[in-house]
Structures are given as structure tokens and as C-alpha cells.
Amino acid sequence: MRGQPQDFDRVLSSMCTPPHPVAREAAERYLATNPGDPATYQTVADLEDDAVAMLGDIVGLDDPAGYIASGGTEANIQAVRMARNRSVSSDPNVVVPESAHFSFQKAADVLAIELRIAPLTDNYTVDLGAVKRFCDEDTAGIVGVAGSTEYGRVDPIPELANIAHRHDALLHVDAAWGGFLLPFTDHDWHFGHAGVDTLTIDPHKMGQAAIPAGGLLAREDELFDALAVDTPYLESAKQATLTGTRSGAGVASAAAAMQELWPDGYREQYETSVANADFLVDALRERGFDVVEPDLPIVTADVSSELFEALREEGWRVSTTGSDEMRVVMMPHVTREMLSAFLTDIDRLRPTVNINT
Ligand SMILES: Cc1ncc(COP(=O)(O)O)c(C=O)c1O
Numbered sequence: 001m002r003g004q005p006q007d008f009d010r011v012l013s014s015m016c017t018p019p020h021p022v023a024r025e026a027a028e029r030y031l032a033t034n035p036g037d038p039a040t041y042q043t044v045a046d047l048e049d050d051a052v053a054m055l056g057d058i059v060g061l062d063d064p065a066g067y068i069a070s071g072g073t074e075a076n077i078q079a080v081r082m083a084r085n086r087s088v089s090s091d092p093n094v095v096v097p098e099s100a101h102f103s104f105q106k107a108a109d110v111l112a113i114e115l116r117i118a119p120l121t122d123n124y125t126v127d128l129g130a131v132k133r134f135c136d137e138d139t140a141g142i143v144g145v146a147g148s149t150e151y152g153r154v155d156p157i158p159e160l161a162n163i164a165h166r167h168d169a170l171l172h173v174d175a176a177w178g179g180f181l182l183p184f185t186d187h188d189w190h191f192g193h194a195g196v197d198t199l200t201i202d203p204h205k206m207g208q209a210a211i212p213a214g215g216l217l218a219r220e221d222e223l224f225d226a227l228a229v230d231t232p233y234l235e236s237a238k239q240a241t242l243t244g245t246r247s248g249a250g251v252a253s254a255a256a257a258m259q260e261l262w263p264d265g266y267r268e269q270y271e272t273s274v275a276n277a278d279f280l281v282d283a284l285r286e287r288g289f290d291v292v293e294p295d296l297p298i299v300t301a302d303v304s305s306e307l308f309e310a311l312r313e314e315g316w317r318v319s320t321t322g323s324d325e326m327r328v329v330m331m332p333h334v335t336r337e338m339l340s341a342f343l344t345d346i347d348r349l350r351p352t353v354n355i356n357t
Contacts, residue, residue: 008333012342013319015149015177017331019210019253020265026249026256027210033248035068039235044248051203051255054262055215058183059175059199060192065224066217067241068203068251072176073103074242075200075216076143079172080107081242082198082223083141086170092140097126097155099148101174113140124153124292131163141170146189147178150321152296154178154187161195170197170223176214177329180206181296183263184270191219198223203254206269208261208332213250273297273330276339280328283343287350297330306353307346314345 008018019027030044038045048068056064069075084092093114096104100117108115116139118130131142142164144155157173164171175182175189179201182189190196198218203209218224228238261269277297284291290302303311303326311318311326321327328334328342 009338010315011317011331012328012334012338013317014331015205015329016211017205017208017333019204020208020257020260022260023209023253023257027253028249030248030252033252034245035248035251036239036241036244036246037234037236041248044251047255048251051215051251051258052217054255054258055201055203055217058179058258058262059190059201059217061190061199061217061219064217065219065221066215068246068254069214069216069241070212070243070246070250071204071214072101072174072200072202073106073214075176075202075214076101076103076172076174077107077110078216078227078242079143079170079198079200080104080113080141081111081227082218083170083172084111084113085226086223087138087140089138089140091138093134093136093138094141094143095131095134095139096143097131097145097148099124099126099145099150099153099155100143101145101149101176104143114138124148124151126155126160128156128159128163131160135163135167135169137167139164139167139169141172142167143172143174146173146175146182146187147296149177150298150327151292151300152178152294152298154182154189154295157187157189157196158194164197165195171195172197173199176200176202177205178296179215180266181270181273184267185296191217203257204250206266206331207254207257208269209257210249210253212247213254215254269332270297273332273334276330276334276336279336280339280343283339287343287346292325299328299330300325301328302326304353307350310349310353311342311345314349316342316345
């Protein structure tokens with residue numbers, strides 16, 4: 001085999017992170033199992049039940065229906081599919097905030113459904129007035145984001161749920177990244193807080209499971225039943241997932257990570273991530289950069305393209321928002337030492353690039 005996987009010591013914008021040691025170990029043990037055929041691979045199917053039950057605890061849902069998907073993209077596509085299949089419209093639409101992850105564009109394309117993109121307020125959350133205006137009798141679903149990819153913002157989920165239900169549409173919450181942070185905040189974001197119908201929460205992001213481990217949950221079993229197809233040559237009779245053969249490694253590692261970390265380990269990580277975000281915000285502001293006030297721990301700052309490129313040349317894996325702000329996501333591998341080294345490079349490189357940096 002050639003090469004080594006790259007390490008994480010300069011990765012600042014990714015939403016992936018090394019799996020927790022118990023998750024890594026569980027992933028290796030279950031590499032050859034297929035939860036897509038639960039009647040044959042029963043032990044991993046049992047682990048999936050455990051994982052879904054723990055996700056239910058995290059998102060305020062007793063008796064959850066759900067499964068461990070390949071990631072947030074699959075979970076979001078499936079949620080849009082549920083909304084579309086349940087709709088009686090011949091020309092259904094789904095209303096999403098401008099901050100929605102690009103997986104909803106894929107969903108719209110694959111499912112041939114119209115995507116209506118509602119603008120944001122100055123605080124980067126969805127404009128409720130626009131959502132109301134965009135909804136009509138063909139609206140099959142509304143999406144709210146709980147932890148947006150660019151700014152870590154949380155949409156007003158209870159209000160969105162009310163709008164959705166007035167139109168007999170489903171409310172889907174995308175908490176793919178935020179779901180393991182939000183239990184330790186005051187936000188109203190989950191099934192226990194509002195009339196949420198479906199929700200994405202990814203163990204392979206802040207949950208510290210191995211890739212691939214996304215999560216899709218629904219309040220009602222029937223939403224999954226509506227997706228199920230017959231599976232004649234498997235031991236099990238029906239399948240509601242999008243992929244067929246699935247990764248037992250993802251399922252087992254999700255179960256192991258949550259068993260180990262929920263709730264205390266995740267709470268500790270939340271506190272560390274928030275403290276690191278505060279540290280970076282203060283340090284960047286002291287240096288005169290414009291920084292967007294964070295909510296969940298993602299720091300975005302107005303850094304010149306010259307400085308940004310110079311930092312990338314130094315090996316820092318950073319990305320920008322759609323408005324060209326540099327974006328740092330406080331994942332578990334992002335430590336105070338990494339951030340200090342990053343700031344040292346900013347101080348060293350700044351005088352070498354454009355004066356207005
Ligand atoms: C809010 C949100 N939803 C969905 C996704 C897609 O997840 P995945 O890359 O696991 O498919 C992401 C990825 O960053 C995300 O931030």
C-alpha cells in the first residue's frame with residue numbers, strides 16, 4: 001500500500017475528525033458485516049438498534065424510527081424523499097434556507113422536486129417571513145438547519161414546524177453537525193422541543209464515530225414504511241435505506257462512540273470547543289480582523305485572500321464561506337496548541353502579504 005493517511009494537525013475547516021479509540025476499535029471488528037441485511041448480520045443489526053435508541057435520547061424522541069446512514073447527504077436525501085412521497089401534489093416543492101447544505105440540491109435533483117431557497121436574516125438564520133411567503137399548497141416539506149455548515153447557526157425550529165404543519169408539510173431538521181453540541185445549549189431544536197418530523201444527526205462528525213456514520217430519525221415509523229421496497233433475495237423482507245449493502249463499521253463505531261461519550265464526554269467536548277472558539281475570536285479581534293460572533297463553535301473571519309492563500313501554502317487546511325470569510329470549525333482534534341501555532345503563522349505571514357490584511 002502506498003502512502004499514509006494525512007494527519008489532522010493542520011486541518012481547521014473539516015467537519016470530520018479522527019474517531020474516538022473505542023469507535024475505531026469497533027469499526028475494525030465489524031468491517032465485514034452488512035446491516036443492510038439485518039436478518040443475516042444480526043449482531044450488527046442489534047448494535048444499530050442500540051445506536052438509534054441512543055440517538056433518540058440525544059434528540060428527545062422516545063421509540064425512534066431510524067437508521068445509521070452513510071452520512072448527512074443520504075439522510076437529507078431520504079428526508080426529502082419522505083416528504084415528497086407523502087405529498088399529494090403533482091408538483092411538490094421543499095422550502096430550505098439559503099444556509100442549507102448542498103446535499104439538498106442533490107436531493108432536489110435526484111428526486112425531481114422543486115427547491116425554494118429562503119433568504120437569511122442578518123443573523124444568518126432563515127427569514128421566517130420569506131418561508132411563509134414561499135410555502136403554498138404544493139409544499140411537501142420545510143427544512144430547518146440546527147448548526148449551519150458555514151456559521152454554526154440554528155434556525156427557529158418551533159416556528160418552522162408550525163408553518164410546515166399549517167401546510168400539511170413535514171418539518172425536517174438538519175442537525176448533521178450540530179446534533180452532538182446542541183444538547184448542551186439553550187436552543188429549541190429537536191423532537192422534544194417542537195413538531196419535528198425527521199432529523200439528521202451524524203455520528204461521524206461531532207459524534208466521533210468512524211466514517212461512514214450518518215443518522216436519520218423520524219417521529220413515525222410510517223415515514224420509513226413509505227420508503228421501503230421488497231427485498232426478495234435477502235433474508236430480510238424489506239429495506240427503507242437508500243444504499244443496499246451498508247458499512248457495519250460505521251454502525252458499530254457509532255454505537256461504541258455514543259456508549260462511551262453520551263452525555264458527559266460530549267458535554268466536555270462542547271465546552272472545550274466553545275472555549276477554543278472564544279480564544280480564537282479574541283485573538284483574531286485583537287489583531288484587527290472582523291469576526292462574526294459565533295453561536296455554535298465555528299469561527300469565521302474576514303481575512304484577505306492573500307493571507308488566506310499564504311496560510312494554505314503553509315499547509316493549513318482552511319476553507320472560506322460563500323462570502324469569502326475564513327472558517328475554522330472547532331472539531332475535537334482542533335486544540336489550543338494548534339490554534340496558537342496557526343496564530344503564530346498569521347503573525348509571521350501577515351507582513352509579507354498585502355498591507356490590508
Ligand atoms: C449541516 C450539514 N448537513 C449535511 C452535511 C452532509 O454530510 P455528509 O458530508 O456526511 O454527507 C453536512 C456536511 O458538512 C453538514 O454540515
